[in-house]
Amino acid sequence: MDPKATLLPGMNRRGISGFFKKQYRMFSRNLYLWILVLPGIAFVAIFYYIPMIGISVAFTDYKIGLGFFQAPFVGLQWFGQFFQSIFFWRLLRNTALLGFYAVLFGFPFPVFFALLLNEMKGKIFKRTIQSVSYLPHFISTVIIIGMTVTFLQPGSGILWVIVNFFTPTSATLLADPKWFRPIYIITDIWQTFGWNSIMFLAALSSVDPQLYESSRMDGANRWQQVWSITLPSILPTVLTLLILRMGSIVDVGFEKAYLLGNPATYETSDVISTYVYRTGILNGNFSFATAVGLFNSAINIVFLFIANTLSKKFNETSLW
Amino acid sequence: MYRKTLSILAVLVLALAVLATGCQSATPTATVAPTSAAKTDAGNGLMVPLADTLTTITALISNNEGGKDWSKDDFPILDAVQKITNVKLAMESYSSTAYGQILSARLSAKYNLPDMFVCDQRSYDFSSLQSSGTIQALNTLIAADAPNLVAMMAKDASLKNALTTNSIIYAFPGQLRDQQFDVLLNMYRQDWVDALIAANDLKFSDSGSAPKTIDDWTAMLTAFKTYGDVAGGPTAYNKANGNVDKIIPFELWHMNKLNGIAVSYGLSEQSDWFSTVNGAVVYDWTDQQDNMKAFLKQMNSWYKSGLLDPQYGLNLDIESYVYDNRAGVDCEWTGYASYWNTNTPNAMGVAKGYTNEKVPTDSTHDTYTQHWSLAQAAIANKADGTPYVAAPGYEGYPLLNYVRWVVSGTAKDPALVVKYLDFLFGTKQGQTLMNYGIQGTDYTLVDGKPVFTDTVLKATGGAFAYLAAEGSSRLPMVQLYDQNAQLSGWNGATGRMATFLTQLQTNLKAFRVFFPSIPYTSDQVAQIGTKASDINTLVSTYLVGFIRGTYNVDTDYASLVSQIKAAGIDTVKNVKTTQYAVYTAG
Numbered sequence: 001m002d003p004k005a006t007l008l009p010g011m012n013r014r015g016i017s018g019f020f021k022k023q024y025r026m027f028s029r030n031l032y033l034w035i036l037v038l039p040g041i042a043f044v045a046i047f048y049y050i051p052m053i054g055i056s057v058a059f060t061d062y063k064i065g066l067g068f069f070q071a072p073f074v075g076l077q078w079f080g081q082f083f084q085s086i087f088f089w090r091l092l093r094n095t096a097l098l099g100f101y102a103v104l105f106g107f108p109f110p111v112f113f114a115l116l117l118n119e120m121k122g123k124i125f126k127r128t129i130q131s132v133s134y135l136p137h138f139i140s141t142v143i144i145i146g147m148t149v150t151f152l153q154p155g156s157g158i159l160w161v162i163v164n165f166f167t168p169t170s171a172t173l174l175a176d177p178k179w180f181r182p183i184y185i186i187t188d189i190w191q192t193f194g195w196n197s198i199m200f201l202a203a204l205s206s207v208d209p210q211l212y213e214s215s216r217m218d219g220a221n222r223w224q225q226v227w228s229i230t231l232p233s234i235l236p237t238v239l240t241l242l243i244l245r246m247g248s249i250v251d252v253g254f255e256k257a258y259l260l261g262n263p264a265t266y267e268t269s270d271v272i273s274t275y276v277y278r279t280g281i282l283n284g285n286f287s288f289a290t291a292v293g294l295f296n297s298a299i300n301i302v303f304l305f306i307a308n309t310l311s312k313k314f315n316e317t318s319l320w
Numbered sequence: 321m322y323r324k325t326l327s328i329l330a331v332l333v334l335a336l337a338v339l340a341t342g343c344q345s346a347t348p349t350a351t352v353a354p355t356s357a358a359k360t361d362a363g364n365g366l367m368v369p370l371a372d373t374l375t376t377i378t379a380l381i382s383n384n385e386g387g388k389d390w391s392k393d394d395f396p397i398l399d400a401v402q403k404i405t406n407v408k409l410a411m412e413s414y415s416s417t418a419y420g421q422i423l424s425a426r427l428s429a430k431y432n433l434p435d436m437f438v439c440d441q442r443s444y445d446f447s448s449l450q451s452s453g454t455i456q457a458l459n460t461l462i463a464a465d466a467p468n469l470v471a472m473m474a475k476d477a478s479l480k481n482a483l484t485t486n487s488i489i490y491a492f493p494g495q496l497r498d499q500q501f502d503v504l505l506n507m508y509r510q511d512w513v514d515a516l517i518a519a520n521d522l523k524f525s526d527s528g529s530a531p532k533t534i535d536d537w538t539a540m541l542t543a544f545k546t547y548g549d550v551a552g553g554p555t556a557y558n559k560a561n562g563n564v565d566k567i568i569p570f571e572l573w574h575m576n577k578l579n580g581i582a583v584s585y586g587l588s589e590q591s592d593w594f595s596t597v598n599g600a601v602v603y604d605w606t607d608q609q610d611n612m613k614a615f616l617k618q619m620n621s622w623y624k625s626g627l628l629d630p631q632y633g634l635n636l637d638i639e640s641y642v643y644d645n646r647a648g649v650d651c652e653w654t655g656y657a658s659y660w661n662t663n664t665p666n667a668m669g670v671a672k673g674y675t676n677e678k679v680p681t682d683s684t685h686d687t688y689t690q691h692w693s694l695a696q697a698a699i700a701n702k703a704d705g706t707p708y709v710a711a712p713g714y715e716g717y718p719l720l721n722y723v724r725w726v727v728s729g730t731a732k733d734p735a736l737v738v739k740y741l742d743f744l745f746g747t748k749q750g751q752t753l754m755n756y757g758i759q760g761t762d763y764t765l766v767d768g769k770p771v772f773t774d775t776v777l778k779a780t781g782g783a784f785a786y787l788a789a790e791g792s793s794r795l796p797m798v799q800l801y802d803q804n805a806q807l808s809g810w811n812g813a814t815g816r817m818a819t820f821l822t823q824l825q826t827n828l829k830a831f832r833v834f835f836p837s838i839p840y841t842s843d844q845v846a847q848i849g850t851k852a853s854d855i856n857t858l859v860s861t862y863l864v865g866f867i868r869g870t871y872n873v874d875t876d877y878a879s880l881v882s883q884i885k886a887a888g889i890d891t892v893k894n895v896k897t898t899q900y901a902v903y904t905a906g
Binding site (some may be wrong): 063262 | 424427428430443444445448449453454455630631633634738842846849851852853854857858860861863864866868870871883886887
């Protein structure tokens, strides 16, 4: 057996003390880099890792006043209660579909937009379009929903008038379960496509101009340049962002689903986060709410692994 | 060297002083300024001053929406209470939206708790909080230090029952009315009705000027709809509306706004559809199916005919329709009618940006009712002509509402806190201060009875807001009928309003309260779990669906009932039945 196999990375035959000495040397050599990164580490530790202690609430019968560790252990009781809920499958379906549609329709849009913007010549026009497309990102979700409701007002809302022109209806679209998902996705794309295109524009700007020059000399037209040079060049960025996006596929935004939904549309609008708020938070069932939230996160992790594995297999681009 | 040592010492002392200051409680409980006063009996043996030296009690409280910040130390009523009791109330306040989160966080951490705090009892498991030492059980304290509350509970068993869970009293009452006067009912535009009747466009079953039956309501709403849309129509009703916008015959920005019609079918929307029939707790959707189906069909018929708010179910705040002269009917609390009638054109109308021309101020109908009249609960008849409810009355909160004052486990002097609450709540001095404010400024005595001055009655922003800014309304109090009658303009009411108020008191025989609010035990909390919430989600979806027509009462109702049962309605009903038995026990 190779004696080196039992050593940790960075260790040598001089043993533990040698290992720590080497670590210390590395640390002191990069002291300023460590100081630079320290606030980031502290932020992640304080706001992301320490609160994970709260996950324990999902396995106990937590009551206000008892504290995290005094609450009696109940195992998987809350998970069982959620799985047996009459709304379990509906919530799972609604959450997954909204997340899936958001990726299916929402993810490609900024890529196309960035490609189109990249092909534009007029700098002023290009920058104006770019700035205008960013604006909705800075509007709060509450305002976005307020505008949506106004636009969809029966009889007077501009979107209602347009929809009514193609499909005559006197109904309130906001009260129709069939319309909830399209309204949710369309407003989501409108709010985010400009901002989300920034990463792709940055990737596009790093494509070597000589490649375009060579292709032009070989007689390639604009479409061929996009297809054979631009897209392959930004593909790693696209895939990395897609993998990251898959990691939050069922992380459907609470505010929007809550504000846009109503009892008339619960059939399609009630998602895990709104259910957790209504059933868990408002009624003081904190353990139940935590368990359902944890379940939601577990699904996200599964999607993240699947996307990463597929990407690694077919495109050799992955997060790890 | 000597100078250097001295400097170091000075810095250390300074640092220690700063630390000591920082470690002090944010809201200190302190005793200062000794005073000496002879003690007098404020009622039932509660001796004032309550403390020999000026003592501070700390409290956590939520602010009135748009009202004065309770942490400001300038409430004349509380200053007057302090003079009598020798107790100063130091309050820490937050907006009503932030309050629940802040209180929950502090209770969870058992950190920085005040001597007492206000809360909605429906949101907290008191038994668990008490067993963890976060709050106090008050039985012994009340027996020893709250003689006025003890006397009131001895007089009214339901008060004691509502405060007690498993023989333990966890909290002091928040607000109690001395008699029922504020109920939830429908209001309608009397001026429109009068104009329509005069133009022979509307006729009620008894040829009177107020709707009595569901058919009358259908006729009235239809007339609102029909003639409201006719530009330049023949009636004074159209003129009053200025023919500007289409009318919403029945304004329904909130789902519970149909409560005023549901009571005609013996149903209680406001109590999450829990009612009592012959003393037994029933769930309307499963136990009163015939009544529920009839109600839903009627509502669906109104909706299809355009008589109900087209946006019903969306919970969009469109109450502006009321101020904008577009709503014909609304479901509200009794006090709103006079509030709207007196304030819409002037204060509220202008505040909302409407001009007086758009909201006419004059009325030829009678001296009081300019626009809105309170409606008697309508009679809904079955196919055989018999009514669903023999004498439909009204619904309102029980005399004791769900607000409670809780004494925290860390209170420095729990007995003093309970004495202070008892003074505000149970003594004549306390009740007069909390209801009428300061004598001379806010009220004068006429024949020994407090009568509000114009300072209150004509206060900018309204009398209720004025009194709240003086220190009333959020603290424990018994709200007196006479106070509300004066503030709502019921005293000296003439015409229809006076008649209605008389009928209201008579009809209180048919009055029923919303399902009483009693704290759950830990065991009941565990039994109910998420069942009640799931059932509410289910029925709210179907309610909107049945009324809007996306579900059909004849074909979909059975499926709903089986889903409600699968969601655990029997368990929830058992818990409610146990609660109701406790509430009604002698």
